[in-house]
Amino acid sequence: MEQTTSLVQIKGIRDGLLATFLDAPWEDQCAALLAQVDERPAFFQGARLAIDVGSQALKVNDLVDLRDRLSERSITLWAIVSESQVTEHTSQLLGLATRISKPRPQEQVHHEVVSSDTALFVAKTLRSGTRVEYPGNVVVMGDVNPGAEIIAEGNVIVWGRVRGTIHAGSKGDRAAFICALDLSAIQLRIAGETSAMLKPQKDPKPEIATINSEGRLQAELWHPG
């Protein structure tokens, strides 16, 4: 028993409980966590639990399964903290938080350096409640619906309609741009500049938003060449 439970460290944080998974296969970690819960059901009853899963890349099924098993024990899984982009993305799809109020000590050190030549490719429509954060460029093949957010340190390109919120150059890159086939976003931001809501157009054309020479965020029609 001691062997399995030592795979998981649990401590109290401001927002509830934080379980930190140490290096081991996912199934073993889940089993260890549930074993700890079952040992002290009264302590865990009604708890809000965040889990730091380290660098593991987790799929939807993994997290749904764990969440349901926790839910049966009256524990709400509300956040997954991870270094893996895949896991962060999965968590966002499930509507789980990926940031907790207590910052991870190693977060800054671990910061991924992404080349300006590469981009995160999202091959689907981002629906309300989805948040994509990436330390580089983001390309979306689909729409960005109202209530969805993209926060990129680089540029954002959307092959579809933008009706949500987009922040390009989120770490202050004023040369960043946002372009889309239809740019009727609720709010666009580039570096520190913010644009108000762009009116939906009857006959949308591809547009590109940049910071112009006067230092204001401006969207204009895209002209090839």
Place this chain on the structure above:
Amino acid sequence: MTAQVITVTSGKGGVGKTTAVANLATALAADGRKVVCMDGDIGLRNLDVIMGLENRIVYDIVDVIEGRCKLKQAMIRDKHYPDLYLIPAAQTRDKNAVSPSDMMRICNDLKPDTDFIIIDSPAGIERGFRNAIAAADRVLVVTNPEVSAVRDADRVVGILEAEEKGSPSLILNRLNPALVKNNDMLSPEDVLDLLGIQLIGIVPEDESVIIGSNRGAPVVTDAKSRAGQAFRNIARRIQGHNVPFMDLEQQGGLWGAIQKLTGRK
């Protein structure tokens, strides 16, 4: 037979989930199907009221889960259709009294001698919603043609896709063609454009829905009601029939339908 489990959900409250469940269940029963509907809104039950069965409740779903009664004892037979049953929610408990696996177990017990199990989901995307979708083979998302309802529906569709429940079908409820015509209401095209899921029916705004709900007689039993007709059509589509959309519902024929309506007046 093995039942198909259909969950009706929406994200936002007040868009007509419970009304849709009562009407679809009644319409399916009227077509000769054996139907059980379950109220998933523990603590805020009202499916029993809309179906006019409130005064018959003895046991509820939490009694079944906690072993105080047999499943059969909590199934209330409808007043008019002998093959339509309601399993009511508990009014004095909260969502935590039920877990996703409880819902799976109850549905599995019902499946062998039922055609359709229809689950009424509570509003929101929390515990009650998770319970309601746990056993679903198919999900119907109800929305109204208004911006906030559509945004919540979009969120729900995203969660359903992430949970690999398959793409849900859409019921667009309370469409007012006159308002759409004046550009004062989102059109069916606007809503479908955003949500990108399959449409299974459009229900026009109709005061007979409210009258029926207050009387405990779902509007599908009113042969003259257009909303009733729309729900009957959806029930047929659920059974796999290819029913053409009502005049009002056709994208191209929408304006013609309105002109016909106003011409009559």
